[in-house]
Amino acid sequence: MDNKKDVKGFLEFVYEFYKSMKAHEITLVYEGEITHQITKAFTSLTESNMAKDDESGSVQRKVFHVMVECLQNISKHADDFTSQNYLFSGRGIFLVSKGDNEYSVTTGNAVENDRIEELTDILETINRMDKEELKQLYKKQMKEGRLSEKGGAGLGFIDIKRKTGKELEYHFLPISDDTSFFLLTSTIPREFK
Amino acid sequence: METIKIQGTEDTPKIILDADNEIMEIAGRSLPEDVASFYEPVLTWLSEYEKNPNKKTVVNFKLTYFNTASSKILLDILMKLEEMYENGNDVLIRWHYPEDDEDMEEAGEEYSDIVDVPFEQVAYSG
Numbered sequence: 001m002d003n004k005k006d007v008k009g010f011l012e013f014v015y016e017f018y019k020s021m022k023a024h025e026i027t028l029v030y031e032g033e034i035t036h037q038i039t040k041a042f043t044s045l046t047e048s049n050m051a052k053d054d055e056s057g058s059v060q061r062k063v064f065h066v067m068v069e070c071l072q073n074i075s076k077h078a079d080d081f082t083s084q085n086y087l088f089s090g091r092g093i094f095l096v097s098k099g100d101n102e103y104s105v106t107t108g109n110a111v112e113n114d115r116i117e118e119l120t121d122i123l124e125t126i127n128r129m130d131k132e133e134l135k136q137l138y139k140k141q142m143k144e145g146r147l148s149e150k151g152g153a154g155l156g157f158i159d160i161k162r163k164t165g166k167e168l169e170y171h172f173l174p175i176s177d178d179t180s181f182f183l184l185t186s187t188i189p190r191e192f193k
Numbered sequence: 194m195e196t197i198k199i200q201g202t203e204d205t206p207k208i209i210l211d212a213d214n215e216i217m218e219i220a221g222r223s224l225p226e227d228v229a230s231f232y233e234p235v236l237t238w239l240s241e242y243e244k245n246p247n248k249k250t251v252v253n254f255k256l257t258y259f260n261t262a263s264s265k266i267l268l269d270i271l272m273k274l275e276e277m278y279e280n281g282n283d284v285l286i287r288w289h290y291p292e293d294d295e296d297m298e299e300a301g302e303e304y305s306d307i308v309d310v311p312f313e314q315v316a317y318s319g
Contacts, residue, residue: 036226040204057293061258065296068224068260076262139307142268155261163296 028096034075043067046096055190062188063103065163067096069156070107070186106185113178119170126157127167134162160186194245197238205231206256210238215247219270220255220289223263232266239273246282250274255289255317256297264300268307275308285311292316 021029027049028042043064050060074092092109111119129137138158145155161168166187172180194212201207201221209218225231242250252274259267271286278284286308288301298314305312 036204039224044203057291058295061294061296064258065260072224072260072262135303139303142265143307145265155264159261 024097025099026095026097029093030095031091031093033091034071034094036075039068039071039075042071042094042096059103059188059190062163063096063105066105066160066186066188069160070094070105070184073156073184074107074109100190102190103188104185105188106183108181108183110175110179111172111182113180116172116180116182119182120172122157123168123170126161129161131162131165134158138162164188194242195238197234206259208235210235210242212242212247215249215251217251218253218255219267220253222257223259223267225263228262228266232263232270235270236273239270243273243277243280246277249283249285250277251285251287253287253289254301257291257294259300268304271304271308271310275310278310285313287313287315289315289317292318 028046030038030042032038046067047060047064050063055063071094074094075090092107094108095106097104097106126134126137138155141155141158157168164186166189169185169187171183173183174180196213197208197210199205199208204222204224204226206219206221206223208220209216211217219235254267274284274286286305288304290297290301298316301312301314305314
């Protein structure tokens with residue numbers, strides 16, 4: 001009897017979850033380890049959905065770019081507690097939503113608190129920059145930045161801002177004394193046909 | 194010289210490095226799981242080729258997508274070619290981009306700003 005009640009409660013939650021996904025126009029949501037396989041699967045799924053919706057080539061390419069960089073931001077930094085990287089868990093939440101005027105790609109993952117200031121600085125710097133400044137910064141990073149062991153070159157955020165032309169929105173929420181949840185959302189405007 | 198032929202996949206580009214037939218091409222999508230190890234044979238091949246290059250070296254880049262991690266390695270490849278050019282060899286980069294892809298066109302322009310080597314932009318349709 002109790003068990004039955006639990007199941008019913010759970011299924012009702014699932015329905016609420018479904019409705020809330022619909023209300024926020026979420027087309028894809030995932031929580032867990034973010035690997036290269038997951039990156040390939042999500043990008044190809046989103047690509048085929050966009051193709052079905054006759055989305056323009058340029059929007060499709062931009063969404064693809066942003067998804068790859070966001071997913072790799074998390075996956076490249078798996079198990080990196082001790083290194084100089086900002087994001088350490090390799091796990092996180094990933095979601096894509098599609099509204100009438102734009103797509104948005106959102107990631108959330110745990111970061112060590114002592115990285116918050118640095119991350120904020122980088123994101124604020126990038127957000128303040130105009131097209132030309134971003135271009136110069138990208139070139140500089142490409143020339144001077146070295147690939148980290150896992151293949152990151154510190155170019156991801158710059159590339160997202162350049163490709164979308166939109167500021168990177170972010171937020172930190174406390175998890176514990178040492179860690180916070182880092183949320184980042186990028187929007188890609190849909191062109192009017 | 195040994196020829197490198199790598200089939201393209203959904204996340205790695207097709208690569209042909211064939212000195213005998215004078216075909217050098219990197220084409221398709223580039224977001225390998227491990228960029229450094231994927232491109233390592235290319236850089237090694239170029240270092241070897243550099244010692245005794247053909248009279249003229251034309252390298253075709255025909256990428257439809259590359260991630261930021263790849264962009265750094267592509268620059269390393271281009272800088273190797275720049276080195277050959279600076280050593281007095283005849284080198285030409287042909288950067289092919291889909292005609293409706295401004296970002297890929299701009300990426301080519303940026304590379305040509307950074308490296309000092311003859312650089313040709315080629316738009317293609319479809």
